[in-house]
Amino acid sequence: MKLFDKYNRVNIGVTIIIMLVTGIVYYYTISHILTGQIDKDLVLEENEVFSYVNKNHRLPDVYESNHQQIVFAPLKQQKAQRRFLDTVYRDDDEKDMEAARALISSVTVSGQNYRIIVTQSKVETEDLIQIIFLITIGVIVALLAILIILNRVILKSIWKPFYKVLFQLKEFSLASHPTVSSTPSTIDEFTELNQAVINMADRVKSDYQNLKVFTENASHELMTPISIINSKLDTLVQTDEFTDKQSKLLNDIYGTVTRLTRLNKSMLLLAKIENGLIKDNTDVNVKLILEECIYQHEEMIHQLGINLKTTLGEKQLLANKSLIEILLNNLLSNAIRHNYQNGELSIELDAEKLTITNTGKGSFDFDKVLKRFYKSDGSEGIGLGLTLCKQICDNYGFTFRYIQEGKLHSFSVIF
Amino acid sequence: MKILIVEDEAGLRDSIESYFTGSDSICETAGDFTTALAKVSVYRYDCVILDLTLPQGTGLDIVKHLKENGHNDGVLIISAKNSLDDRLTGLDLGADDYLTKPFHLSELRSRVTAIVRRRTFNGSSILKFNEINIDLDAKTVKVNDAIVKFTRKEYSLLLYFIANKGKVVSKSAIAEHLWGDSIDIADNFDFIYSHIKNIRKKLVEAGANDYIQAAYGMGYKFTDA
Numbered sequence: 001m002k003l004f005d006k007y008n009r010v011n012i013g014v015t016i017i018i019m020l021v022t023g024i025v026y027y028y029t030i031s032h033i034l035t036g037q038i039d040k041d042l043v044l045e046e047n048e049v050f051s052y053v054n055k056n057h058r059l060p061d062v063y064e065s066n067h068q069q070i071v072f073a074p075l076k077q078q079k080a081q082r083r084f085l086d087t088v089y090r091d092d093d094e095k096d097m098e099a100a101r102a103l104i105s106s107v108t109v110s111g112q113n114y115r116i117i118v119t120q121s122k123v124e125t126e127d128l129i130q131i132i133f134l135i136t137i138g139v140i141v142a143l144l145a146i147l148i149i150l151n152r153v154i155l156k157s158i159w160k161p162f163y164k165v166l167f168q169l170k171e172f173s174l175a176s177h178p179t180v181s182s183t184p185s186t187i188d189e190f191t192e193l194n195q196a197v198i199n200m201a202d203r204v205k206s207d208y209q210n211l212k213v214f215t216e217n218a219s220h221e222l223m224t225p226i227s228i229i230n231s232k233l234d235t236l237v238q239t240d241e242f243t244d245k246q247s248k249l250l251n252d253i254y255g256t257v258t259r260l261t262r263l264n265k266s267m268l269l270l271a272k273i274e275n276g277l278i279k280d281n282t283d284v285n286v287k288l289i290l291e292e293c294i295y296q297h298e299e300m301i302h303q304l305g306i307n308l309k310t311t312l313g314e315k316q317l318l319a320n321k322s323l324i325e326i327l328l329n330n331l332l333s334n335a336i337r338h339n340y341q342n343g344e345l346s347i348e349l350d351a352e353k354l355t356i357t358n359t360g361k362g363s364f365d366f367d368k369v370l371k372r373f374y375k376s377d378g379s380e381g382i383g384l385g386l387t388l389c390k391q392i393c394d395n396y397g398f399t400f401r402y403i404q405e406g407k408l409h410s411f412s413v414i415f
Numbered sequence: 416m417k418i419l420i421v422e423d424e425a426g427l428r429d430s431i432e433s434y435f436t437g438s439d440s441i442c443e444t445a446g447d448f449t450t451a452l453a454k455v456s457v458y459r460y461d462c463v464i465l466d467l468t469l470p471q472g473t474g475l476d477i478v479k480h481l482k483e484n485g486h487n488d489g490v491l492i493i494s495a496k497n498s499l500d501d502r503l504t505g506l507d508l509g510a511d512d513y514l515t516k517p518f519h520l521s522e523l524r525s526r527v528t529a530i531v532r533r534r535t536f537n538g539s540s541i542l543k544f545n546e547i548n549i550d551l552d553a554k555t556v557k558v559n560d561a562i563v564k565f566t567r568k569e570y571s572l573l574l575y576f577i578a579n580k581g582k583v584v585s586k587s588a589i590a591e592h593l594w595g596d597s598i599d600i601a602d603n604f605d606f607i608y609s610h611i612k613n614i615r616k617k618l619v620e621a622g623a624n625d626y627i628q629a630a631y632g633m634g635y636k637f638t639d640a
Binding site: 220223224226227228229230231232233234235237238241242243244246247248250251254255257258261262265295296299300303329 | 424426427430431433434495496516517518519520521567582583585586587588591594595596605606609630631632633634
């Protein structure tokens with residue numbers, strides 16, 4: 001629930017309750033005052049009866065007017081207790097029952113006790129109350145409407161800086177370069193929030209930057225000792241005859257050094273891409289590179305007896321050639337390495353996208369595979385291949401997609 | 416050929432020197448910028464193997480110095496920096512080639528040989544090795560004047576072996592040379608065997624000697640014996 005929905009809900013709820021309570025109190029107060037007014041009229045009427053009786057020693061004529069009625073009834077011994085009561089009034093003109101107020105009293109005329117019932121219809125009072133009530137309701141509704149509109153308009157404009165900060169936080173990425181920009185606001189809380197977010201973003205960026213620079217430097221520094229080992233090995237194998245056991249050991253060392261080199265190069269490359277250090281963009285003919293990649297892999301394709309189908313259209317890109325080569329080589333190597341004997345491999349390139357589809361055993365979790373150093377079961381790679389592919393695609397704004405349908409695994413790069 | 420090795424890491428410098436010294440090469444070395452600059456100012460080399468990060472200066476300034484003084488010594492840059500950044504600067508300044516560390520000495524030698532060959536043959540692009548004649552422009556191989564058909568990889572491998580004549584070339588180096596470093600090399604050792612088998616077969620069938628020998632299961636050696 002949005003803050004101002006929540007706020008509106010509480011606000012409007014409370015307003016309605018207060019209004020209702022006010023309405024009820026209002027109703028009873030007015031009702032009480034008006035009833036008092038009627039009671040006064042009744043007493044006035046009663047007094048008139050008394051003064052008439054005192055003067056004329058007989059009961060006045062019974063008359064009926066203005067929603068008022070006086071009824072006399074003879075009593076036996078005791079006097080009727082004087083009291084006010086709510087009753088109903090039969091209106092002969094309109095033939096309906098109306099709420100009314102009555103005063104019961106008694107009078108003695110020539111030794112005979114009479115009960116006096118003075119009744120006055122409350123219909124006018126009720127009308128008045130009704131009007132007051134309607135006005136109150138009208139005010140409530142108008143007030144609510146104004147509240148809702150005001151909340152919408154004012155809150156929306158007040159919260160604008162907040163939403164802007166929120167949007168920037170959502171869009172925040174360590175890899176992208178523009179940092180969080182300042183969002184001016186006249187509200188202290190938002191200014192503080194904005195400042196905190198900017199500080200945090202800058203701190204995170206600089207920490208991350210240091211980490212990346214460290215990775216790059218570390219990989220870089222490692223290259224020198226690795227090249228010394230490599231050259232010493234190359235020199236060593238020139239020296240003399242070797243036994244089978246020695247040559248096996250040397251082969252293992254060669255293999256390990258090669259692996260170390262590849263690992264280090266991949267890490268260095270990742271760091272470089274992330275640091276945005278790769279520029280050197282030229283016009284790259286993807287089709288030519290792809291054909292070269294296929295040529296590089298021909299032995300492996302041939303050995304597995306893979307049925308290769310290619311549909312290669314023209315595609316030019318403005319990119320770093322080495323990166324595109326790495327991307328295509330990695331995708332193709334994967335499609336071959338995870339293929340099986342006499343499997344299928346299809347490569348489709350057109351102006352919009354490149355799709356490499358291969359048959360393959362098993363399945364894997366694409367998101368996991370994109371993580372660094374994640375290897376699917378039985379994979380012999382170093383676990384950076386697809387991470388690099390993803391990173392290269394991100395670098396150029398391509399979409400990297402994977403779809404699995406049964407035995408078919410399909411990787412797409414949408415340019 | 417006369418070669419200057421400019422490299423501040425003594426370990427690497429010594430290995431390169433010992434790999435290049437012998438047969439038909441003379442090597443000189445320099446471990447820092449000043450020594451290197453002094454040497455290239457006085458002597459001429461067929462090829463300068465140049466590290467970019469040196470004590471007291473950068474290798475790029477040596478390339479600049481050579482070009483400014485009109486010396487057309489071949490220059491091969493070796494650097495731990497990736498091909499993705501310094502390469503163009505080096506090549507723009509007039510270096511002939513660029514090799515990223517770490518590299519195999521056989522790869523270095525094959526690149527240096529190519530540079531020297533380009534510079535010294537001056538127009539003539541025929542590489543002659545006993546009965547084998549290779550036309551480097553047309554990329555054709557003739558044995559006793561008869562053309563022998565090689566695939567692109569076989570041709571490249573043959574040149575690689577000739578450049579590293581008399582040296583044991585490891586399988587790792589061959590794989591890296593043929594398939595580059597972005598392809599997993601361990602997968603490819605079987606293919607090396609079949610490529611080499613094909614080269615030997617084609618050469619022998621055309622009447623050439625069998626120059627390629629397997630070297631203790633680690634690699635191969637091209638010998639002039």
